[in-house]
């Protein structure tokens with residue numbers, strides 16, 4: 001069964017073929033009217049369940065549109081409306097949904113929910129973000145980087161800020177796509193040591209540098225994300241902001257990266273916190289392409305999951 005649970009759990013050749021498919025499908029759509037179905041409709045007759053236990057704009061809309069462009073149908077389910085949010089087990093939910101739908105995408109809190117869903121479902125399951133990782137985002141980010149700058153292998157990516165779920169999937173991607181990653185942020189918010197170790201074992205150079213200026217020297221890509229994620233308690237907001245303020249991505253910091261270094265942010269952003277508008281709307285920012293590419297990358301992920 002081709003579940004798409006995490007980047008480090010997916011073979012590099014499969015990841016590469018998904019990026020190639022995404023690219024080809026994006027090109028094929030160029031110049032076509034907005035909203036038209038693709039020429040190729042590999043999901044015709046297929047039903048996709050999109051389960052959200054957390055808010056979402058990009059993931060929700062890009063999956064929904066992507067399925068429809070490929071000729072399939074979707075059902076968007078909120079965790080609280082389902083019996084899942086009222087005591088039915090994940091395993092039982094997975095068994096039941098498998099009798100109705102062909103593919104399940106779930107955004108949830110604890111990773112164990114995703115893993116149990118995948119264990120008990122008879123259909124492929126896609127990780128649409130957990131507290132721990134966000135693999136679909138990073139597939140879009142790889143597609144975006146390569147569209148603008150060519151192969152990402154051997155490049156230097158700098159993550160500035162919180163070593164969170166999106167950072168974790170970037171670490172996984174470093175190992176699988178062969179790029180180097182420097183994390184710069186406060187020690188309390190370091191990425192998980194297990195993920196750092198995994199990326200290093202794959203041959204990538206992974207550095208932890210507390211000084212953001214030193215960290216971004218020679219960077220080909222600078223990435224950041226919100227300082228308070230959906231799973232973080234709002235009561236930690238002030239403390240997190242105080243710790244993370246030195247790691248804001250602003251023009252002064254970007255000036256230490258390579259002149260053609262790209263800037264990415266998965267969005268939603270808190271402008272003037274983790275990144276300034278001058279950077280987000282500046283010439284090196286590719287945040288809107290990144291958001292668009294969620295659509296193309298996930299279409300390729302779904303095709304891979306379903307083998308169509």
Ligand code: CP
Nearest residue numbers: 056057058059266267
């Ligand atoms: N980047 C991302 O996953 O955005 P949403 O939370 O809007 O889905």
Ligand code: NVA
Nearest residue numbers: 164225229230267268
């Ligand atoms: N780290 C963020 C990403 C949102 C897409 C969160 O988990 O809230």
